[in-house]
Amino acid sequence: MRPFLRALAPALGPVLGPVLCAVPAVLVLLLAAFGPQGAAASGPQGAAASGPQGAAASGPGGWRLVWADEFTGPAHRRPDAARWVYDRGGEPQWGNHEWQYYTDRPVNVSLDGQGNLAITARHERLPGMRCASGPCDITSGRITTKGRFARTYGRFEARIKVPGGKGTWPAFWMMGADIDRVRWPGNGEIDVMEVLGREPGTAHGSVHGPGYAAQGVERHTDLGRGRSLADGFHVYCVDWERGRITWYLDGRPYGSVRADRLGRGRKWVSDHPHYLLLNLAVGGDWPGPPDRTTRFPARLLVDYVRVYAPA
DSSP: OOHHHHHHHHHHHHHHHHHHOOOOOOHHHHHHHHHHEOOOOOTTOOOOOOOESTTOBBBBBGGGEEEEEESSOTOOOOOTTTTTTEEBBOOTTTTSOOOEEEETTTTEEESSSOEEEEEEEOOOOOOOOOOOOSSSSSOOOEEEEEETOSSEEEEEEEEEEEOOTTTTEEEEEEETTTTSSSTTTTTTTTEEEOOTTTTTTEEEEEEEEETTEOOOOOEEEEEETOOOOOOOEEEEEEEETEEEEEETTTEEEEEEEEEESSOOOOOOOSOOOOOOEEEEEEEETTTOOTTTTTOSSSEEEEEEEEEEEEE
């Protein structure tokens, strides 16, 4: 955020937030017309990341669009391999005693033909599935931009419809791109959005690092009046600048965290490139298990993911 806006943010946040996080439809047309190109940002190994052609195009509130996926294409097509790679398998590698087994099958991760990415959790057991937690009878999907795109600072947002049902745990988040040489949580983690199926009206944002690993420093907001985030699409967004992260839901800021206010014993590790992740977990320590009321297949729908830099 520009210095003069940072100074005004406490007063103008409720006014500017909806304007800055709302994205003009013209950007969708630009992306569809021009497609990706390299050199928008550097990946963790110095590889050029995919970004929109003419990356100087204006974004909301003076931001500049540097990377995006609008998930246009026919139903059952895999997500763009130039942008996304798959994580596969089950626990113990995820570290939360989750139940799902991630695959790269289109029935778990593919476009829906209506402009969305669908990540689908299914109640099924496949040959070769091995899980350290749960009954090992749920498949799902997890995709990342690791090795494709990573960035330090900017605006990161996605328009998402989460599934309902106890035990579901959709997330849009970021991991420090140095994870192959710096173990978590030393590499850093920024969670743009997490929603627990048992609390469908609450959006969670958090940051993790040394001294605040499992718990994290969390901010959350509730829709209130018995409303559910699973009832429609919502825009989840973070503004990330040096030493500060601010979370938004539908353009309204609901919390921030600052490096100089973490507290004793906590180390800020969020000032280097991070890559993006989208996944639908099921079960685990935080969301708890699904029950007989949880309906499968459960689908996480993502309309778009967009990343901006200051103009």
